[in-house]
Amino acid sequence: LPLNPPCQHFLTFFCNFFPTSQDELDLTEKHREAMFALPAEKKWQIYCSKKKEQEENKSATSWPEYYIDQLNSMARNKTIESLKTALRTQPMRFVTRFIDLDGLTCILNFLKSMDYETTESQIHTSLIGCIKALMNNSQGRAHVLSHSESINIIAQSLATENIKTKVAVLEIMGAVCLVPGGHKKILQAMLHYQRFACERTRFQTLINDLDRSTGRYRDEVNLKTAIMSFINAVLSQGAGETSVEFRIHLRYEFLMLGIQPVIDKLRSHENSTLDRHLDYFEMLRNEDELALSKRFESVHIDTKSATQVFDLIRKKMNHTEAYPHFMSVLHHCLLMPHKRSGNTVQYWLLLDRIVQQMVLQNDKGIPPPPGAPLGPSLKKKNIPQPSNALKSFNWAKLAEVRTGTVWMDVDDAKVFKILDLDDIEKTFSAYQRQQVPRAMQFISLREKGRGQIITNKQNKVACCTLTSSSLCSQKEAEDDTLSSKKVKELSVIDGRRAQNCNILLSRLKLSNEEMKRAILTMDEQEDLPKDMLEQLLKFVPEKSDVDLLEEHKHELDRMAKPDRFLYEMSRINHYQQRLQSLYFKKKFAERIAEMKPKVEALTKASKEILHSRNLKQLLEVVLAFGNFMNKGQRGNAYGFKVSSLNKIADTKSSIDKNITLLHYLITILEKKYPKVLMFQEDLQNLWRTLMTELEKDIGNLRSGLKSVESELEYQKKRPQELGDKFVSVVSQFITVASFSFSDVEDSLTEAKELFLRAVKHFGEDASKMQPDEFFGIFDQFLQSFSEAQQENENMRKRKEEEERRAKMEAQLKEQREKERKARKAKANGEDDGGEFDDLVSALRSGEVFDKDLSKMKRNRKRINSQTTDSRERPVTKLNF
Secondary structure: OOOOHHHHHHHHHHHHOHHHHHHHHOOOHHHHHHHHOOOHHHHHHHHHHHHHHHHHOOOHHHHHHHHHHHHHOOOOHHHHHHHHHHHHHOOHHHHHHHHHOOHHHHHHHHHHOOOHHHHOOHHHHHHHHHHHHHOOOHHHHHHHHHOOOHHHHHHHOOOOOOHHHHHHHHHHHHHHHOOOOHHHHHHHHHHHHHHHOOOOOOOHHHHHHHHOOOOOHHHHHHHHHHHHHHHHHHHHOHHHHOOHHHHHHHHHHHHHOOHHHHHHHHHHHOOHHHHHHHHHHHHHHHHHHHHHHHHOOOOOOOOOOHHHHHHHHHHHHOOOOOHHHHHHHHHHHHHOOOOOOOOHHHHHHHHHHHHHHHHHOOOOOOOOOOOOOOOOOOOOOOOOOOOOOEOOOOOOEOOOOOOOOHHHHOOOHHHHOOOOHHHHHHHOEOOOOOOOOOOOOOOOOOOOOHHHHHHHHHHHHHHHHHHHHHHHHHHHHHHHHHHHOOOOOEOOOOHHHHHHHHHHHHHHOOOHHHHHHHHHOOOOOOOOOHHHHHHHHHHOOOHHHHHHHHHOHHHHHHEOHHHHHHHHHHOOOOHHHHHHHHHHHHHHHHHHHHHHHHHHHHHHHHHHHHHOHHHHHHHHHHHHHHHHHOOHHHOOOOOEOHHHHHHHHHOEOOOOOOOEHHHHHHHHHHHHOHHHHHHHHHOOOHHHOOHHHHHHHHHHHHHHHHHHHHHHHHHHHOOOOOOOOHHHHHHHHHHHHHHHHHHHHHHHHHHHHHHHHHHHHOOOOOOOOOHHHHHHHHHHHHHHHHHHHHHHHHHHHHHHHHHHHHHHHHHHHHHHHHHHHHHHHHHOOOOOOOHHHHHHHHHHHOHHHHHHHHHHHHHHHHHHHOOOOOOOOOOOOOOO
16 A cells, blocks of 8 residues: 555654564574565565564463463363464564473473374374474574483384374474484484384384385375485485495495385385485485495495405505504404304404494594494395296295395396396296297106006005904904903903003013012113013003002912012002113113214204305395396395295296296206206205204103102112112213213204304294204205206106107108109119109109199189189190
8 A cells, every 4th residue: 555654754763673573583694684675565564464463362472381281281182283383473482481481391291191092193293293383493493402302202203103293203303414413313313213112223114114105195205205305314414424434334224224125116106306315315325335436446346245345455454554453353353252152242243333433433533423233235136127027936035134144145146147038038928828948948748647646555545444453353352252261360450451461471571570670670680671661661550450459469379460460560669760760771872872863964954054055056046037037026135035945836837837937947057057956965964854853852851861860869868678779770870871961962052053053044033943944945945856857857858759759750751762762763674873863753753743733733722712604614634
């Protein structure tokens, strides 16, 4: 509106005093200057606007107290949203008053005390919005950064499924990285969150969120953009601005969590903002790796190769004053403990951390913010892509590749240069049919007669069952006959038990007195074989037997032989325990002898698996096949679970269903990697490793020894009767047996440690993998591999036989043709005079016209098949 002169004078006067009102807006010096440069009318509009807000909110100065009361009483979302608006729009004195009343602590306490439902609700998002609004002005921002817990509590809010909350938290934390001193606080907050969320390693939740799908494109892109923005801020700000070592050090942490394949997948979103962050991450990484390579005058440094890294260090250190100290470090490393038992790994971890801090400290010796353990980064895979879809190899990818595993040294890129990828495409195409693969030019054989074998086996079982039934019937008949015989002997125990006991005693051929002496002397004269002792344990007098026998002991002379035997044995103190101890003593050496080879087999199997170079090469080839054939989430693997080896045969060729990927793999190995086939000879002890059985045997021996020791302690405390040698004999046995058992137990412990090392070597979870399962996987693969090899050989022989037969038939046909020509020549009285004579003969016989004749016959058929009128002249001998 046009202003009259009095209004203009008032406006001029107001503008002179306007600077006093600018403090309410919390403007920077630059913005203050811009404000002064505004036209007078614009300044008047701003003043009127602010005046109107103050009139509408007359109680504004009392609001901070109101909101703090609401926060302390866990207010509803509507109130929190109102506070967020007030912190953004109210005058500066409102924010100052809120800070003075410790409003920030109230918000943080609210965040710490939320239940699960509130954590996932809009209230959580609004609370983070309040903090963000508070940080929009200089005083609020300084207050948040100076608070001892604020950044840590904000980081805790990442533990929610609420996408909007996550995005708001990441935006705050990313912005804090840009503030002086903020970068260090963020790294400390992420360490705090690692403990809070029980993460295995720092930033794990971020990478998981970066990889997972939310189901809604907009939410997913917003979240992943916020994550990448935060990661780039962490890498490029703080110590990362000037220290390439720190950036590489921190980037390793993300790379070890598998960020690179996730970034490759994020390109599919085709979002320009997200792509900009992805480009920045990769650009910074490439620059850092190039800078590191230039230091060593190398185009590329293979950080996975210990030899190459060592050579570079030696080159760097050679002819320097530090070289002797470098050699001293190496010498002492040789003396460092390296076994997995105990806490020896802690020494190496400590050495690793010390070296890291030395590398990362600045020129003044001050270390940078806490980082993560250094580790080798996984290079981006460059996997050739098939032109058409292929059948998939149903393997199980490893979730991550840990250092120290075989997969760190496996490079399938070398294999791609050797494989015939076009032939693989033709052989395992998802659509293609009826083509012959170049790698397998032979006919497959099918197994026959399997049903007949099964039938024969069933017949044998039926036969055996029938025979067993007949024998049982015969035995029952004999038993009935025996029981029908009446004897004038006293027998109070079960008839069948008495009969079997009688048979045993007749085989032992010892009197009761001799038996008693053998038990008391621990079979000093070796009268009791082990198998007889095992049978005797089945006829230990039971309490019911002893009670009945005691009632008839006055009729001892009339007792039957089994009854008398059981009665006499029941009179021996701890007869059953003595018998068990004697049996254990006799079997002990045999059991130890059986266990030692099993323990040795476990040790050898673990060593074979660990040291087989051919097996490692085989895994490299299989990895290349899997990565080439699989796409998307199933491909781009750095390693796979060993159980996948037994899935190779499940993928069948699209050309011949009798040819599997395993058959094809063997053919490739024979042609390109013949030495790899020797891996079968490397693994000789896998079939002998039955850990469950071994553990059971060890447990039985341990419990058996304890039982014998307990019985020895009992016998030592009671008076010894004449001829009782249990204490002396068993004492000596326990001494020797304990030593032998400890030796086997120690060997088993070492074997287990070696086995755990073998399991971890292949990236498997040692806590979930037992030797029976682990070695069983390889054993099954060896069997399948051997069978497939034999099938390939049978196919070759079949093909060679068919080719030989076809060649013989061609030769016979040629011979018959020559003989026919010779007979014709002889019949015409002509000699075989050469090529011209052959021509004359052919002319004569008409063979020379066979070709033209056939052609004319075809023309004749074509003419006859066409529609003609009745005037067409038939083909006669003359016109033909």
